[in-house]
Amino acid sequence: MAGTTLGFIGAGQMARALAHGFVSAKLLDASSLTAADPVPAAAEKLASELPGLKVAASNVAIASSCDVVVLAVKPQAMSAVYQELGGKLAGKLVVSIAAGISLAKLCEGLKTQRVVRVMPNTPALVGKGASAYALAAGATAEDGALVGKLLAAVGTAHQVDEKLLDAVTGLSGSGPAYVYLIIEALSDGGVKAGLPRNLSTALAAQTVLGAAEMVLARGEHPGVLKDAVASPGGTTIAGLATLEDRGVRGALIAAVDAATKRSAELGK
Ligand SMILES: NC(=O)C1=CN([C@@H]2O[C@H](COP(=O)(O)OP(=O)(O)OC[C@H]3O[C@@H](n4cnc5c(N)ncnc54)[C@H](OP(=O)(O)O)[C@@H]3O)[C@@H](O)[C@H]2O)C=CC1
Ligand SMILES: O=C(O)[C@@H]1CCC=N1
Known part of the structure; x- marks a missing residue:
């Protein structure tokens, strides 16, 4: 994963768990991570826990600077993310961890097909997560392998049909x-x-x-x-x-x- 940059849109509980997990697993250096949050203190706290992690001034800055963009906002905040980032993610791999939001809605809102929908859980923070993920039509096999590698570094990872992801959310997500x-x-x-x-x-x-x-x-x-x-x-x-x-x-x-x-x- 050397050279891959990853940005979190939203620096809450699950972004924190994944960021710590990726760094502890030595899959990514903290310096390859960036986070943005409307309350800068949230991203700054993450940066203080993981020295080297960068705080971005905006979501758009993450969209333009990172290879992988992880949408780690509540489902209810996703329409604001569509407004901000829709059409600005060309060439980027987008990973959504939001409960319930379908690949079809994500692709429509973000105006890109290169999206992977993931349901992780917080024990990723200690390398014991349980995750499942599904790929949109525009995500390549390499994109799936990259997401699988990220998730496997912080626990177990299963590629599934998207129709199973609500049940995964009800079981291992929650x-x-x-x-x-x-x-x-x-x-x-x-x-x-x-x-x-x-x-x-x-x-x-x-x-x-x-x-x-x-x-x-x-x-x-x-x-x-x-x-x-x-x-x-x-x-x-x-x-x-x-x-x-x-x-x-x-x-x-x-x-x-x-x-x-x-x-x-x-x-x-
Ligand atoms: N917590 C968990 O165990 C799991 C959560 N998830 C999913 O992960 C996602 C995040 O959940 P969780 O980490 O618990 O939530 P949090 O509320 O802890 O984190 C979300 C963060 O995103 C910020 N935010 C809100 N709007 C925007 C925006 N437009 N741009 C950037 N950041 C924004 C929030 O700020 P503010 O608080 O100011 O609104 C908050 O800091 C959800 O979609 C959830 O379904 C998936 C698996 C497990
Ligand atoms: O409670 C929630 O909605 C999120 C999704 C899975 C775990 N937490």
Whole structure:
């Protein structure tokens, strides 16, 4: 990736996660990154965290100076970006990470077909992201490979049909928040049972990490791994029965479904 310059339109949570991830993975130097934000302090904060990252005076400056332009604004701010950058992105690879906004709308608004729609997630910041992406008609196989390489440097990356991206958003895009809620609740349970808070949160987070590693590393069905924890008449089955009784499984399915529908709504 040497020599590739990448600019973020919007310097919020997800731009920060990706910028840190790219630099930590040594895929891009901070000096090859630029960010612009209507509140310059947001981009300046990112520059202070990643010395060498440049703060651009405007979105147009990024569009003219960077090879890859990452649209990292809320979906609701995208029409303002169309107004500013539409027709000014010739020769640039545009990457949108906005939830719900289709490739067709992006291409129409930006007046370019060289667009890749990505759904990343914030654990990219620590190299443990989960992303999926889809290419517009004008994005080349090389463009797809470049985006795949960027995303793979900060976690896993899957090229998918665009029609799957709302579901990806509902699962892995929003999913870190579900898992933080679960970790917080597990920690509360530990505190209720008498554990000190720091120990309880550390045990809860490591348990989620270890369980996830078991699924990914061993490739076993999560139900099989669950059964291996539950001894007959033991502690785990007592806990599992309570989770089933409270509808946790259905609640998680409904959460992904609701977030998927919201992603589709945001694109309308
Ligand atoms: N956060 C997450 O976990 C994930 C987010 N996403 C997607 O990433 C995108 C960004 O989300 P997130 O980082 O959370 O949002 P943030 O609100 O944290 O960041 C967006 C930034 O863009 C700025 N901004 C607003 N309008 C413009 C504009 N016209 N030009 C340049 N910058 C602008 C905002 O400024 P101001 O606050 O002043 O409006 C803000 O600083 C969204 O589309 C979201 O769907 C995707 C996956 C995960
Ligand atoms: O909550 C949101 O809309 C964004 C998209 C995925 C994660 N955060």
